[in-house]
Amino acid sequence: MKENVKTGNFASAVVVALILFVAIVSLGTSLAILPIYVNKVLGLSPYFVGAVVTAESVSTLLSRAYAGRFSDTRGPKTGMIRGLLLMFVAGALCVAALATHGASAYLSFAVVFGSRVLMGVGESLIFTCSGTWPIGLVGREHAGKIMSWVGIAMFLGLAIGNYAGVWSYQHVGLVAGAAAMTGLPLLGTVVVWFIKEVSVHDDAGHLPLSYAVKRVWKAGAGFALANVGYASVTSFLALLFLDNGWNGYAALALALFGIGYVAARLLLGWRADSSGVNTIVVSLAIEAAGLLCLAYASTPLYASIGSLLAGFGLSMVYPLLALPAIKSLPEKNIGLALSTYESCFDIGILLAGAAGGIIASHVGYASIFVFAFVCSLLAIVCSYFAYQQLFSEVGRAAT
Template identity: 25%
Template sequence: MSGQKPPLWTKNYILLCLSSLTFCLAFHSLIPTLPLYIKEQGGSSDMAGLAMAALTVAAVLIRPIAGWALDRYGRKAILLAGLLVFLIPSFVYSFMIPIVPLLLLRFVQGFGWGVGTTAQSTLVSDIVPSHRMGEGLGYYGLANSISLGLGPALGLWLIASQSFSNLFVTSFLLTTAALGLVLLIKAPKQSNLNQGVKLVFLEKLALGPSFIILLTTITYSSLLSFLALFMQEKGLASTGWFFTFMAISSFASRPLAGKLIDKKGQTGCHTGILVGLLTIGLSLCMVAGTNSPWQLILAGCLFGLGFGFVQPTTLFLSINSVSSTRRGAANATYWTAFDIGVALGSVLWGVIANHFGYATMFYLNIIPLLLALVYYLTGKSAILRLGFSKQMGVSQN
């Protein structure tokens, strides 16, 4: 039927979601385990922390260039290059190399992570039909939610029951699977390549929603870096349950947020941002005052719910603020802001925790959320207007 709208669940979309899932699993399996490997090799806590810092710095540096390359040379080739750059260090890790070469390779791997995730996010925005963009981004984001819940557990299980070498081989195989799935994708044709796309480090039309996610991930980093230490101080061994229920809650809220955007438009985005920021704030207050595993589990559910609304909504607004020929730059701007928020938060909250303690630190997480809320409400009209004024320029095959 000629008037029938294109479906969401196409072969290309499913392959890309599966590729993102395996790629994110490979990534998250290394997050808690590489610091343990460094410590086992005789490294200090500072050196263990460099495993994440090296990757984050590299990802932030490469994303703007990746965005330009995606708009200049196309999506699929750049995505394959990013996956390959991430893949090679995983293979070398399996030889149980010393700490310094590992950290250097981790920096290189950050380039692959930055390029790969930016390219996947850009390609999915090309593949998803415009009338289901919110829902499509919501389901696509589930790959990160699932991997956040399963990846660290997989990595820790592998080193506990087998060996670090098997962990690195598993990460290599997962990334290989991600690369193989991308090879099967038939990317949409782009008619505006090779026309002198300028290298810009920030896509100004995407700055509004990107700044909101930057402030939000500043709070997210406090959980990633210090929740386990805070619970250890309180004598509660329930940190894993927080992240498990956070992932489950996010799994439920992301598709809901996407459908809300597609059905309600600007009103749906407005609701998603408000509900998300307020729910995250409530969650962090509960974390600060928690005295039982059940409180922490409820806090995890609330954080997952809130983040599951804010993240796909702000990503939708960033992507939709530009024409299809600038989606690479918009995605690069968004994910650069995401990474910067995590990096800034890790440093900021560490200083605050040392001076005032973990409970006060988690209460102070309210400040960046309030700043995000004030910023959004002040510029709401412009942010939402830009997010619904895109020009479609990609032909779906």
Template identity: 35%
Template structure:
């Protein structure tokens, strides 16, 4: 009877993740909408070159990085739901700034400056939405489901970014950048109206929170492992289509689609494995799968093998990030998990923000295919970290 009640409570808690996933999905769809449209608007509409485009679009990632810890602290102090609400309000504000930039089209520099600010506000909004969403889910489902929470909420984020690009392209074609601006205003408010009636979980209280340094000590090793394994995602995102194009393989979008489809399917079907088997053990198994996939892309004689490699890479990465994330929060009190996830996500930001340019240098000097060999090599220390964490977890359980 007790086991049945526990299972029923766990199912109810996990079902409660669905509306949180919907809120995260809507929030990240906003970011994806502008990904294809903003560079075109800056270049074609305002007449700026690649440097200005990179400056404006990059402001989002810098703002996300700088706001992670603040978002985590806010989620711990005020609750994950409130952090998501703040993020949605900030996202709508970014839409108003986008709209204001259109009133300055006759002054391109001023218009671009407003877009820079709007994109930075959206980056901070993203931090609050994802960090608050994970903290909210962890508080609702409990620490014993941390791996599944991270996997499922992360899947909503990934799916939204993937869908946002084609939807944003369609909106931009139909109504120009004004359509993107209006969507960035309307969608957060609609999501906010749906989110406010949802059940929130209050903060755990100051007595259950640990210091910043204690949380950082718990997070840094899983974070480094996650950063190394995330380089494969960055390689697929930035260089897979270029590799296909260089070799005359079609369609060029196939590797990313295979990667995304296998990642989403694996997280939805197997997202409970880190909680059942242990985050470090699952991460060790799946980072090895990721490495095999990357080696297949590097050595692929044709598009089918490369696509298979991309699918295996997505399958592998699918549970590395939540597995190591579960290890990062497993020994922390509930009142510090928001900060822990904020710090943990910083490692992903750094890996993608700084790793991709380094991989670009590898491509320029050795060729595109060697990018995938390099990130496969990075999976080796990630595997070592996962094994080390598994050994530490086993030692703690024995004590």
């Protein structure tokens, strides 16, 4: 009987990861079509495009703590439903704006901007609850596997969503793309109702956020610094190739980054719970080597190999650093721990965007990858201390 329950819980956890995938396809679609809409349809400047993209990122970052506490006190199932419904409302606002943009460009922009704020809050709830819910179903001892599933669902969802958004613009129109990004969260909401809830601790919300930050910051800093490499590749690799005259190879290099990422997750994700500090150090060293290849590549082949290595090395950082982060707080506060940790992803993306723009303006695109290389080395140091903290706590608990 216990074996059947365990199998059923793992199956439910997989379904939660699939719901996350569906939601992130919606997010990825919006990231592709809304900048095009603001710039090409409304005719607004790149400043407005940046505002739309940044609104969602800032909203996500600022609502992370809220999402974690909500998951701990109200339950991840309720949080997931709320997040999906917020994404549905955000999508519906975009459909309305895209369908009636003739009235006023600035009014349409305001509606889209508001939708991005709502989507950011929904994204926080979905990201957090898609981790805490499966972990609640199968136990913290399987947290590494869960975070591997969550990470690959996010990555593939964004990639497919971006492709779907560009395809819709080229073939069926932006309104159709907006309709798809609206319908997907609604589909996920229907499925969520049939998955079992997990128990909620009534006193889970009493832990101060400052304490959570103090406990999680080592793993979080490593995660943020590692993701400077991710943001550098996804945002600046194509520009690096164009700057070097390698126009025809940029898509291949980006594809190799994705292939490396997925390959590492499929090869190593199943043993994330039994991996330790050595695996995270090697992973970050591989990422650093790939970024260095990109920085000093003299041919598109050399740069493409660097992109592959960067994706492979980065892949396991999220689940492996999630382990010391999650286990740094009591189990009843797992939502707060996970949301605090995941907020560091947003910080890493913002750091890469701000620093990358300044670096590119003064010393060129290749130097961005030198900066990302240094960040990866610093991430190794942070990761080492994060695991030392985990080991010391395990040792104290054993005695």
